[in-house]
Amino acid sequence: MGASNTPSSAENSGWDRIANSGDFRKLLAAKKAFVVPATIFFIVYYFALPVLVGYAPGLMQKKILGPLNVAYLFALSQFAVVFIITYLYVRAARKFDAASARLLSEFTTAGKEN
Amino acid sequence: MTITLILFLSFIAITLGITGWASRRSGSSASYFAANRQISAWQNGVAVAGDYMSAASFLGIAGLIAFFGYDGFMYSVGFLVAYLTVLLVVAEPLRNIGKYTMADVLAYRLHPRPVRAMASLSTLVVSTIYMIAQMVGAGALVALLLKGSGIGYQTAVVGVGILMIVYVVFGGMIATTWVQIIKAILLMAGTILLSTIVLAHYGFSLSAFFNDVAQVHYHTADGKEVVKDFFTPGLRYKPPYGALDLLSLGMALIFGTAGLPHILVRFYTVPDARTARYSVVWAIGLIGCFYILTTFLGFGAATIVGRDFIVKNGGNNMSAPLLAQALGGSVFFAFICAIAFATILAVVAGLTISASTSFAHDVWTNIVRQGHEHDAGEERRVARIAAFVVGAVAIGIAILLGPTANVAFLVGLAFAVAASANLPVILFSIFWKRFNTGGAVAGLAVGLLGAIVLISLGPAIMAVDPPTVLGAARHLIQRPAIFPLENPGIISIPLGFLAAILGTLLTARDPEAEEKFTELEVRANTGLGSEKAVAH
Numbered sequence: 001m002g003a004s005n006t007p008s009s010a011e012n013s014g015w016d017r018i019a020n021s022g023d024f025r026k027l028l029a030a031k032k033a034f035v036v037p038a039t040i041f042f043i044v045y046y047f048a049l050p051v052l053v054g055y056a057p058g059l060m061q062k063k064i065l066g067p068l069n070v071a072y073l074f075a076l077s078q079f080a081v082v083f084i085i086t087y088l089y090v091r092a093a094r095k096f097d098a099a100s101a102r103l104l105s106e107f108t109t110a111g112k113e114n
Numbered sequence: 115m116t117i118t119l120i121l122f123l124s125f126i127a128i129t130l131g132i133t134g135w136a137s138r139r140s141g142s143s144a145s146y147f148a149a150n151r152q153i154s155a156w157q158n159g160v161a162v163a164g165d166y167m168s169a170a171s172f173l174g175i176a177g178l179i180a181f182f183g184y185d186g187f188m189y190s191v192g193f194l195v196a197y198l199t200v201l202l203v204v205a206e207p208l209r210n211i212g213k214y215t216m217a218d219v220l221a222y223r224l225h226p227r228p229v230r231a232m233a234s235l236s237t238l239v240v241s242t243i244y245m246i247a248q249m250v251g252a253g254a255l256v257a258l259l260l261k262g263s264g265i266g267y268q269t270a271v272v273g274v275g276i277l278m279i280v281y282v283v284f285g286g287m288i289a290t291t292w293v294q295i296i297k298a299i300l301l302m303a304g305t306i307l308l309s310t311i312v313l314a315h316y317g318f319s320l321s322a323f324f325n326d327v328a329q330v331h332y333h334t335a336d337g338k339e340v341v342k343d344f345f346t347p348g349l350r351y352k353p354p355y356g357a358l359d360l361l362s363l364g365m366a367l368i369f370g371t372a373g374l375p376h377i378l379v380r381f382y383t384v385p386d387a388r389t390a391r392y393s394v395v396w397a398i399g400l401i402g403c404f405y406i407l408t409t410f411l412g413f414g415a416a417t418i419v420g421r422d423f424i425v426k427n428g429g430n431n432m433s434a435p436l437l438a439q440a441l442g443g444s445v446f447f448a449f450i451c452a453i454a455f456a457t458i459l460a461v462v463a464g465l466t467i468s469a470s471t472s473f474a475h476d477v478w479t480n481i482v483r484q485g486h487e488h489d490a491g492e493e494r495r496v497a498r499i500a501a502f503v504v505g506a507v508a509i510g511i512a513i514l515l516g517p518t519a520n521v522a523f524l525v526g527l528a529f530a531v532a533a534s535a536n537l538p539v540i541l542f543s544i545f546w547k548r549f550n551t552g553g554a555v556a557g558l559a560v561g562l563l564g565a566i567v568l569i570s571l572g573p574a575i576m577a578v579d580p581p582t583v584l585g586a587a588r589h590l591i592q593r594p595a596i597f598p599l600e601n602p603g604i605i606s607i608p609l610g611f612l613a614a615i616l617g618t619l620l621t622a623r624d625p626e627a628e629e630k631f632t633e634l635e636v637r638a639n640t641g642l643g644s645e646k647a648v649a650h
Contacts, residue, residue: 015633018640027639035202042202043368046195050188050364053347054357061346066321067328071184072345078191079402085198086398090391097388100640108642 018107027099034092038085045081049074117445118259121452125296126277129459132292133285144648146286146494147214147471151647153291153383159396162380164294165464166193166371166397167301167404168244169251169431170525172457175405176437177430179412181421183330183344185351186412188360190405192367197401199372199537201394206387207544207638208378213645215468216375216536217476220543223630225551227481232558234476236535237375239562240528241469242508244376245462247524249274249512251431252458257517258428259435259451267517275509278462282470282501286494287383290463297453297460302400304453308434309410311441315418327413332421344416355598363526366603370529373536376468385647411437462508470501519586523574523600527565530603534610535561542614544638547631549614550624556617561610568602571595 018024053060053071060071140146153161168174171193178186212218217233249271256270265273281289316323328343342349351360371377381390415424415433419440424433435454439447474497479487487493515521539557542549569575576595579588599605637643 015636015642018636018642019632024636024639028635031639039198039202042195042198046191046368047361047364049191050357050360053188054351054360057348067324067343067345069343069345071347072187075184075187075191076406078195079406082194082198082398082402086201086395089202090395093388093391096639104640104642 014107018103021103021107023099023103023106027096027103030092030099031096034089038089042081042085046078049078117448118451119263121448122455125300125452125456125459128296129277129281129289129293132296133281133289136285136289136292139288140284140286140494142648143214143491143493144645145288146497147382147475148379148645149287149291149383151383151385151645153393155384155389155392156396157291157295158380158384158389158393160298160400161291161294161383162377162393162397163400163404164296164298164301164460165376165380166401166461167298167457168461168525169248169255169454169458170522171404171408172301172305173251173255173431173434173454174522174525175408176411176415176434177424177432178350179344179408180415180419180424180433180437181430182350183327183342183413183416184347185349185360187408188347188364189367190408192364193371194398194402194405196368196371197394197398199368200377201391201398204372204378204540205381205390205394208540209381209384209387209390210638210641210644211544211634212382214379214382214475215472216373216378216540217472217480220539220554221476221480222543223627223634224543224549224554224624226485229551229554230476230480232555233536233539234472236531236558236562237472237476238469238504239566240375240531240536241465241472242504243524243531244528245465245469245504245508246511246515247521247528248458248462248465249508250515250517250519250521252455252462253512254517255431255451255454255458258432259455268513271509271512274459274462275505275512277459278466279502279505281459281463282466282505283498287467290467291380291383293463294460297456298400300453300456302404304450305404305407305411308438308441308446308450309407309414311446312410312414312418312437315414315441323410323413323417326417330416330421344413358604359599359601362599362601362604364603365607366526366529366533366601369537369603369607370531370533373532373540374528375472375532375536376464379468379471380464382645386644387641466501466504469504470497473497473500473504516586518584520574520589523569526574526601527569530565530569530601530606531562533561533603534565534606535559538607538611538614542618544634546618547628548618548623550618550621550627552621553614553616553618557610557614560613561606564606564609565602568597568599568606571597572602573598573600 062070144150175189208219211222217230220229220233252274253267253271257267281293329341330344331341333339384390384393411434415437419436424436435450438450474493478496479493535558539554573595576591576593577589578592
């Protein structure tokens with residue numbers, strides 16, 4: 001099964017100790033605070049495109065920049081949204097990395113490698 | 115044509131050289147299945163892009179845009195946005211929890227045998243149908259490109275099949291990774307070059323180009339000349355069901371990518387979750403640039419080559435190569451064709467290794483042998499045999515179907531199964547404590563069956579063809595479709611989630627699985643206990 005090099009048996013109860021520690025709960029909460037809204041936002045923003053294309057064709061065909069219509073510019077904006085969310089996530093994740101490294105060095109001897 | 119052949123052969127020679135080099139480094143399971151987990155972020159990111167951007171992307175999307183304008187570009191958007199699901203939700207926990215396959219994540223805290231059996235079945239189904247679509251495409255493409263050289267469809271299919279088997283059997287994940295990296299670099303170079311030449315054709319004036327796209331001339335099937343604004347949606351997805359179909363397609367794309375086994379296993383090749391994250395960033399950069407540039411490949415083919423010419427010279431899949439020919443002559447045409455060939459080879463190699471790894475690791479070692487190899491190296495031996503069998507089966511089916519077979523829907527089916535069967539159970543394994551074996555088996559089974567049944571009842575399989583359509587190009591069932599959408603995702607994805615939820619709630623709680631959730635949560639979020647890179 002998956003856990004081929006789990007921490008030594010002495011550390012097995014360590015799973016619980018880490019899981020119940022305030023720092024770990026804080027790490028999970030911080031991740032959730034970023035990932036949940038970011039995911040909801042990109043899903044809503046993405047599906048707005050096929051929904052508007054399908055059900056508001058008049059609006060989507062409006063030309064706003066020379067020959068470019070709302071539909072095409074909206075599609076291009078999806079690329080920008082992907083790049084921006086990626087950048088923001090990488091920035092946020094640096095803090096998650098630091099927090100989990102602190103946790104590991106606090107609770108395990110192997111943590112220093114990380 | 116001679117140039118095409120020379121470029122094909124150089125690509126084959128280089129990749130076989132790499133395979134030979136890799137085979138001397140594939141002496142352990144970690145190296146054979148996961149490249150020793152030593153692939154760096156940029157290497158894995160480029161390899162993910164190479165694994166992902168199939169002929170369906172390069173040739174298919176360029177063709178769809180060339181024929182249907184905006185509706186084709188919708189694919190480009192969905193294929194990229196999909197990577198946010200991979201980045202935010204799946205890549206890092208998967209890397210921390212698993213070892214070699216998608217099923218590792220599910221088996222971590224559930225009953226391993228039923229869960230691995232279903233997950234492996236789903237992996238094999240997704241990989242095989244995706245592979246058949248690629249092989250039929252490759253055969254038809256190579257036969258068309260090398261027309262007159264005596265290399266026909268069957269030879270091409272067998273050749274592609276043998277190459278992918280050789281890469282995987284001898285070179286394992288290390289060779290597969292480098293084939294994908296080289297392919298991705300070639301594909302990006304070709305795409306950037308072609309886009310630049312399209313722009314140069316318009317004197318580097320974007321507005322001249324866009325003005326042309328807004329008025330594309332072509333003849334319809336009944337010979338009428340029409341002028342269409344190719345930025346206008348709806349040329350392909352028409353009422354009454356077009357809008358729903360587009361939505362359904364979007365769902366399969368953005369939820370399916372994070373459930374494609376051949377993409378997921380790439381994250382086991384890096385040292386840790388942080389590197390997995392940065393490799394997704396690299397992949398997003400490359401894939402994003404590529405799909406933005408499909409604007410030039412697709413719309414450029416529509417304005418410069420024209421739909422009428424493409425119809426007469428090989429059909430919409432030939433749009434990008436024909437654009438290269440129109441702008442850069444036969445040498446450039448040969449170069450783009452060689453890239454298309456490399457593209458297919460890298461993708462089928464990735465599919466072969468994920469399918470054979472799942473068979474060896476999930477079915478053989480963990481179900482038949484109950485978790486222990488009989489002798490050292492058994493798992494690798496079984497994987498090599500499985501790769502050979504999977505390759506042979508794909509070659510056989512592709513030859514049986516023939517070059518005119520209507521297989522484009524198979525790629526959509528692969529994404530729909532991945533989204534409906536795989537993604538729900540991966541998410542619940544990682545995030546839902548109460549989730550149990552009953553839920554995993556139900557989710558996988560219903561998602562898999564739901565997608566397959568709905569596709570079979572839909573217009574890809576059921577339609578009444580006019581008598582002029584012959585042989586394998588005819589729809590399998592000559593009756594009006596029962597399910598009106600081409601893309602089943604809008605029904606099958608909620609079904610997969612619902613089955614996983616109901617399967618969990620209607621079966622007994624599993625205290626052991628819930629207890630192990632603590633361990634999984636710590637491991638997923640900190641990397642404690644995760645598989646480590648192997649030192650040389």
